[in-house]
Amino acid sequence: MKYAILVKLGGELIAAEYADYEDYKGFLKCPICREPVFLRKAYTRNNIQVPSSFVHHKSIPEISVCELRVGKYTxxxxxxxxxxxxxxxxxxxxxxxxxxxxxxxxxxLKSWSNYAKDAKKVKLLGDIIDYGMQVLENNIQFILENTLPRTEILFKNKDTRIAIVTEMQPFFDAFLKENKSNWQLHCKIAKEALELFLISNSMKEIRYRLLCCLCHPTVLQSMPELLDLDTETDEWRQKFLAYLTLQITFVFLTVNWIKIFD
Incomplete structure (x- = not known):
């Protein structure tokens, strides 16, 4: 069969030609009968290339019906x-x-509650977080259609414009290696999650928690100009916009969605 469903991702349809069986092992099922299937990689037989396909574990007459119906998917x-x-x-x-x-x-994100307490004590920090909420609310499409695709490329290509501390580099390298064959699917789910995070009223508390972390002075030390410049200036606002939109998308791109979804 050309397709199987990946049950751990809500029944995402996976094409055999793009599947990585090690990542999906144990979670692949036939879209018709819901029986487990496995990936048979492409191979050559009598000088003819046989494409990758999904195969049922059990050999029963009904299987031909499944293959016929899946083969006719529009x-x-x-x-x-x-x-x-x-x-x-x-x-x-x-x-x-x-x-x-x-x-x-x-x-x-372990210290978010402490950072939230600081935001209530320090007016400037609270104001920055409030402004951050406005930035997210006013730039939803920009983040989804501009910043996210750009960050995907920068991250995948290990661009130096995404600053990664030395001790964390091995973890990021391992992450990219693990998601190499599933990068398109990974980015698709990251975008779904980010869009929900940005537009849903039910996510307001989550947005606030994340902003408490991203806007705290201990985190902003990586962008000293945001601590030194006057927050009322256009220059600060532009730098803050660039910082926040990049960091938000980077957070979502560095969650291993395919692995942790259950």
Whole structure:
């Protein structure tokens, strides 16, 4: 069969030609009968290239029916399955977004509650966080359609414009290696999660927690000009916009969505 569903991602339809079996092992099922399937990699037989395909573990007569129906999938069929899978993922994200974000490699979120207390004590910090909320609310499409794709490229290419502390570099390298064959799917889920984070009223508390971390002086030390410049100037606002949008997208791109989704 050309397709299988990845049950751990809400039933995402996976094409055999792009599948990495080691990543999906144990989570692949037939879209029709829901029986487990495995990936048979492309091979050459009698000088003829046989493409990759999904194969049922059990050899039963009904299998031919599954293969026939999957082989006739239209673009509309594929879109319906994709929409269903996406909705199931969004349901989980609404419940567990903060839990998932804690796995990101970009910034530790362990101290968010202490940072939130500081925001209530220090007016300037509270004002910066409030401004950060405005930045997110007013730049949703810019973040999703401009910053996120750019950050994807910078991260994947290990561009120096994304500053990574030396001791964390091995973790980022391992992350990129693990997601190399699934990069497109990884970025797709990261965008879904980021969009929900930005637009949903149910995510307001999560946005506040993340901003408490990203706007705290101990974190902003990596951008000293944001600590030195007057926050009322256009220069500060422009630098803060660039910093915040990049960091937000980097947080979402460094969550191993395919691995942690259950």
């Amino acid at each position: 673009k509309q069929d594929i879109q319906i399955i994709a929409t269903t899978a996406r909705n199931q993922r969004l349901t989980k994200l609404k419940i567990s977004m903060w839990k998932y974000l804690k796995y990101n490699l970009a910034i530790s």
